Amino acid sequence: MTTKRTKKSTTKKLSKKVANKYAAVSINEVDRFSAEAIKLIPTTDALRNYANKEDSVEQRWEATMDGKAIGLVTIEYPHVHGHEYLENTKYIQVIVSPKARGHGIGDKLLKTAIEEASNPPKHWAGFTNHSEGFKHLAKKYGIRDSDDLKFDENDPHWNKDGTFDEDGYNKKLYGWD
Numbered sequence: 164m165t166t167k168r169t170k171k172s173t174t175k176k177l178s179k180k181v182a183n184k185y186a187a188v189s190i191n192e193v194d195r196f197s198a199e200a201i202k203l204i205p206t207t208d209a210l211r212n213y214a215n216k217e218d219s220v221e222q223r224w225e226a227t228m229d230g231k232a233i234g235l236v237t238i239e240y241p242h243v244h245g246h247e248y249l250e251n252t253k254y255i256q257v258i259v260s261p262k263a264r265g266h267g268i269g270d271k272l273l274k275t276a277i278e279e280a281s282n283p284p285k286h287w288a289g290f291t292n293h294s295e296g297f298k299h300l301a302k303k304y305g306i307r308d309s310d311d312l313k314f315d316e317n318d319p320h321w322n323k324d325g326t327f328d329e330d331g332y333n334k335k336l337y338g339w340d
Contacts, residue, residue: 185266188228190275200225200232203258210237210256219243221253221282224275226268234259236272238280241288251285255306257297264296273300 195215204211213219219239226234239254255276259268277287287306289297301308 185228185263185268188226188233188263188268188271190224190226190271192279193223193225196223196225196235197232200235203232203235203260208258210258213243222276222280224272224279226259226263226272228263232260233263234268234272236276238276252288252307253280253284253286255287255289257289257300259296269296269300270303273304273306277304 201211201214204214214223214235214237220237220243221240222238224236225232226236234257236255236257239256241252241254243254255273257269257272257276259272277283287304289301289306289308300306
């Protein structure tokens with residue numbers, strides 16, 4: 164019995180050391196992501212193409228540890244995803260290095276972005292199907308999945324039956340009467 168207890172306490176000590184390693188993470192708002200942060204984005208992800216474009220991303224934060232990027236979060240304009248009509252919604256995406264996952268980095272990034280957003284929307288949306296970890300965080304912070312963006316009674320571009328009012332949207336966008 165004594166041997167088993169020793170093993171368990173050693174395991175606990177090791178996991179505390181790993182957790183403490185990530186306590187030194189700093190999260191800073193940046194004008195542009197570092198080249199290292201961009202490398203965290205999978206090459207198949209469209210975010211890689213527009214992460215540093217001014218007309219696509221409203222704000223960016225980068226998580227670093229020992230001077231190296233380990234995560235990033237963006238607040239994006241809806242038009243990037245073809246949802247210009249969602250006036251009360253902004254997209255938020257978070258990416259954490261696979262080695263740093265499971266230590267609260269994504270949570271810290273999302274919390275920072277939501278609390279420090281210069282122009283917070285009524286609704287947040289994201290691609291919650293990317294990972295189980297993000298699904299959990301999306302639920303915690305009230306982020307809706309981008310595929311579930313539907314009728315919002317406060318958005319003038321939606322009809323009462325939940326269909327999109329394309330004429331109303333075009334009138335506002337192009338100034339048509």
